[in-house]
Amino acid sequence: MNSELIGTFVLPDEKLGEMNSNSMKVGNGLVISNGSLVSSKCGILRFKNPDKYWIDNNQKRYTPIVGQPVIGFITQKVGTEYLVDLGTNIPAVLSFFGFPGATKKNRPQLKINDTVYARIIASNGTEEPQIVCMDKNERASGFGQLEGGYCFKCSLNLSRKFLQPRNKILSYLGKKLKFEIAVGVNGRIWINSGSVQDTILITNAIQRTEGLTEKPARKVINMLFDNMM
Numbered sequence: 001m002n003s004e005l006i007g008t009f010v011l012p013d014e015k016l017g018e019m020n021s022n023s024m025k026v027g028n029g030l031v032i033s034n035g036s037l038v039s040s041k042c043g044i045l046r047f048k049n050p051d052k053y054w055i056d057n058n059q060k061r062y063t064p065i066v067g068q069p070v071i072g073f074i075t076q077k078v079g080t081e082y083l084v085d086l087g088t089n090i091p092a093v094l095s096f097f098g099f100p101g102a103t104k105k106n107r108p109q110l111k112i113n114d115t116v117y118a119r120i121i122a123s124n125g126t127e128e129p130q131i132v133c134m135d136k137n138e139r140a141s142g143f144g145q146l147e148g149g150y151c152f153k154c155s156l157n158l159s160r161k162f163l164q165p166r167n168k169i170l171s172y173l174g175k176k177l178k179f180e181i182a183v184g185v186n187g188r189i190w191i192n193s194g195s196v197q198d199t200i201l202i203t204n205a206i207q208r209t210e211g212l213t214e215k216p217a218r219k220v221i222n223m224l225f226d227n228m229m
Helices: 156-163 168-176 196-208 214-228
Strands: 015-018 030-033 036-039 043-048 052-056 069-078 081-085 092-095 115-122 130-132 144-146 150-153 179-184 188-193
Touching (some): 069 092, 069 179, 069 188, 092 115, 150 196, 156 179, 168 179, 168 196, 168 214, 196 214
Antiparallel strands (some): 015 036, 043 052, 081 092, 115 144
16 A cells, blocks of 8 residues: 555545455445556545545535634625525525624625525524624624635535644745635635736646645646646
8 A cells, every 4th residue: 555645635446555465344435446446436535543544525405504714705685684505405594684783774785696604503494504604703804795806616525624733835935926716614715816817827726636645736836837837
């Protein structure tokens, strides 16, 4: 088994190495073919002592959890609430008053298809999740309507990766271009920069670094910038 592949992103039908022992346990996303370990789906190759391997796959639908940041799209206005698509089976509910200092006369006027960055405040798995566009201290803290920019889908693993504090890949990108970013744990990322070309470049850089550690990710980013500039 090639230990260097552990923690990296692999593709379907990729040969990962030879079976090292009869005690090796093969989990989700892996098959044994002619004595070799082969991936049957894309994802991150994982290992657990003493000898278990599996693919951490990103096909699962997002499940809302209280406190998590999400990116959603306004789909409907009902009474004093907005229905918001989070990519879940049930739309979320955003109150007109779920914004800092919102009143009947002073609140955001959102339209269908507008994009919002919000926080889950209630979810039990059976009813509509409740979201607000403010932090637990009722301050904006980056939450609210995301105007302009470009929003794209990504794997849940990738969104979690870019939500980590002091993400080194984001820091490296920030040294090359100025841009705004909002990351939803529901597998959506919003980018806003000085031009369409820059936004495309940043989006490609984020998508192509999935599964990569810092050093190879920098190489990919440098290659993209060299080709675009």
